[in-house]
Amino acid sequence: MLGPVPPAVVSVVAALALWQLATSVGPLANLSIPSVTETAGALVTELTSAQFYIRLWETIQMAVAGFVIAMGLAIPLGVLIGLSRFAWRSTKFTFDFFKVIPPIVIIPIVILVLGPTMQMGIFLIVFTLVFAMSIQTGLGVRDADAVLLETMRCYGMSTWKQIRYARLPSAGPYIAVGVRLSASAALVVSIVAGLIGGAPGLGKSILLSQASGDDPRTFATVFVLGVIGIAVSRVVIWTQRKAIFWMPT
Amino acid sequence: MIMTWWRRILIVLIGAWIPVTIIYAWWTLSAESANPYFPPLSLILERFTELWFSQEFVVTVFPSLRNFILGYALACLIGIVLGTLIGGSRTGIKYAEPIIDFVRSIPAVATVPIFIVIFGLDIAMRVASITVAATMPILIATIQGVRSADVVQVETARVFHLSKSQQLWRVRLPGALPLIFSGLQLGLQIAFIVTIASEFLGSGFGIGSFTLIATESFLILDAWTGVILMGLLGYLINVVFDIVERFTLRWYYGQKKIV
Numbered sequence: 001m002l003g004p005v006p007p008a009v010v011s012v013v014a015a016l017a018l019w020q021l022a023t024s025v026g027p028l029a030n031l032s033i034p035s036v037t038e039t040a041g042a043l044v045t046e047l048t049s050a051q052f053y054i055r056l057w058e059t060i061q062m063a064v065a066g067f068v069i070a071m072g073l074a075i076p077l078g079v080l081i082g083l084s085r086f087a088w089r090s091t092k093f094t095f096d097f098f099k100v101i102p103p104i105v106i107i108p109i110v111i112l113v114l115g116p117t118m119q120m121g122i123f124l125i126v127f128t129l130v131f132a133m134s135i136q137t138g139l140g141v142r143d144a145d146a147v148l149l150e151t152m153r154c155y156g157m158s159t160w161k162q163i164r165y166a167r168l169p170s171a172g173p174y175i176a177v178g179v180r181l182s183a184s185a186a187l188v189v190s191i192v193a194g195l196i197g198g199a200p201g202l203g204k205s206i207l208l209s210q211a212s213g214d215d216p217r218t219f220a221t222v223f224v225l226g227v228i229g230i231a232v233s234r235v236v237i238w239t240q241r242k243a244i245f246w247m248p249t
Numbered sequence: 250m251i252m253t254w255w256r257r258i259l260i261v262l263i264g265a266w267i268p269v270t271i272i273y274a275w276w277t278l279s280a281e282s283a284n285p286y287f288p289p290l291s292l293i294l295e296r297f298t299e300l301w302f303s304q305e306f307v308v309t310v311f312p313s314l315r316n317f318i319l320g321y322a323l324a325c326l327i328g329i330v331l332g333t334l335i336g337g338s339r340t341g342i343k344y345a346e347p348i349i350d351f352v353r354s355i356p357a358v359a360t361v362p363i364f365i366v367i368f369g370l371d372i373a374m375r376v377a378s379i380t381v382a383a384t385m386p387i388l389i390a391t392i393q394g395v396r397s398a399d400v401v402q403v404e405t406a407r408v409f410h411l412s413k414s415q416q417l418w419r420v421r422l423p424g425a426l427p428l429i430f431s432g433l434q435l436g437l438q439i440a441f442i443v444t445i446a447s448e449f450l451g452s453g454f455g456i457g458s459f460t461l462i463a464t465e466s467f468l469i470l471d472a473w474t475g476v477i478l479m480g481l482l483g484y485l486i487n488v489v490f491d492i493v494e495r496f497t498l499r500w501y502y503g504q505k506k507i508v
Binding site for chain 1: 260263264265266267268271286340343344345346347348350351352353354355356358359360362363365366367438441442445446449450460461463464469472473475476479480483484487
């Protein structure tokens with residue numbers, strides 16, 4: 001005997017059935033909206049073409065390059081501004097300002113200067129991540145236990161030792177959270193750079209299939225993006241659990 | 250600690266020297282600029298006042314703001330109502346979770362082409378994409394907020410025989426507010442991004458469309474003014490949100506201070 005059907009399966013099947021019904025016999029049947037079967041067909045074609053994997057690889061390359069550069073800049077910078085009260089207050093307004101400005105608004109100028117290239121995508125990713133990550137790291141450094149620092153000072157420990165044994169450990173969990181959010185954001189911006197700026201990758205796939213009116217392919221590619229998004233967030237959470245096993249997530 | 254007035258001024262001054270330096274450097278370095286992509290800042294500002302302190306502001310920016318406000322208001326309503334309903338029932342969460350998990354994993358901007366296929370380049374397309382994208386964080390935050398209500402408070406309410414609706418309005422929802430607000434803020438930022446994206450992708454009208462067309466026709470000054478205006482709008486909506494949040498959650502911050 002099979003056990004009861006898991007709710008997840010029920011709701012996914014129900015959603016797909018609703019979509020299929022609405023687009024084949026239902027209210028949306030007369031519009032040119034792709035049904036489940038059409039989308040699935042396009043999905044199979046897409047997943048069996050070499051082109052798809054090249055585009056996927058380009059998206060990943062762009063995301064990883066932007067992510068690594070942004071972390072390489074932001075974590076040291078964050079530690080520096082976190083260590084000095086003057087630096088923290090000096091940068092606060094500027095960093096907060098650029099942190100809340102959505103990267104999408106600068107795309108027109110970035111396309112003008114860099115063109116629809118991979119460098120353009122990488123620049124956008126770095127711009128998106130670097131301010132938030134610096135602030136996050138700085139907050140962690142500043143959160144170090146005051147009593148601990150005071151004690152270290154009394155025992156005449158060097159500034160470097162204070163950083164090494166009090167500041168950095170306190171910044172660890174903050175950095176971990178920032179890295180997790182940054183990884184997901186890097187992937188999103190990598191796709192947006194293609195979709196709006198014409199940079200290589202899966203975003204550009206959607207742009208092209210939309211321009212040529214290949215609606216099932218547009219739907220299939222967006223579907224794939226959802227699956228990739230879930231996969232990335234799972235992988236990042238899993239890696240983090242292994243890497244910093246002492247921290248509850 | 251009570252801050253003296255000169256201390257406050259000092260903090261503002263310390264925060265101001267970097268922006269002032271950046272703008273001064275931009276101004277002087279671009280003054281003689283022959284690079285077509287980086288025109289002198291003075292010309293950009295001149296064009297900025299010419300464009301956005303005129304009728305053009307109403308024609309170009311109002312449609313964007315209308316879509317943004319409409320889409321965001323719908324998202325707040327749907328997110329909070331649906332989130333309260335789903336969060337209130339254990340089975341509801343089990344069934345809704347996989348669907349929510351999937352939709353939230355699609356980059357918000359990438360859903361715009363889907364809505365273009367369904368609605369064409371209509372206003373409905375723009376509002377629908379803004380609404381769906383902004384609903385997700387609000388929905389998720391509301392579900393979490395309603396579920397993580399303080400056990401002691403809920404039990405106390407039950408002991409005093411508060412009705413189900415009283416429990417919801419007096420205990421669960423107020424307790425969930427801080428979390429809901431974090432969802433509302435994320436939703437606000439996403440709503441703004443998708444507003445612009447829907448104009449970049451399905452051109453027609455609005456500030457995003459204006460800027461992209463300026464870029465494509467090499468009207469560099471216009472493109473810069475568009476980018477600067479969008480950046481300022483993106484910043485301003487966050488400032489307004491912070492003020493509203495601070496005002497609404499006064500009791501919560503007060504509570505935290507006491508604890």
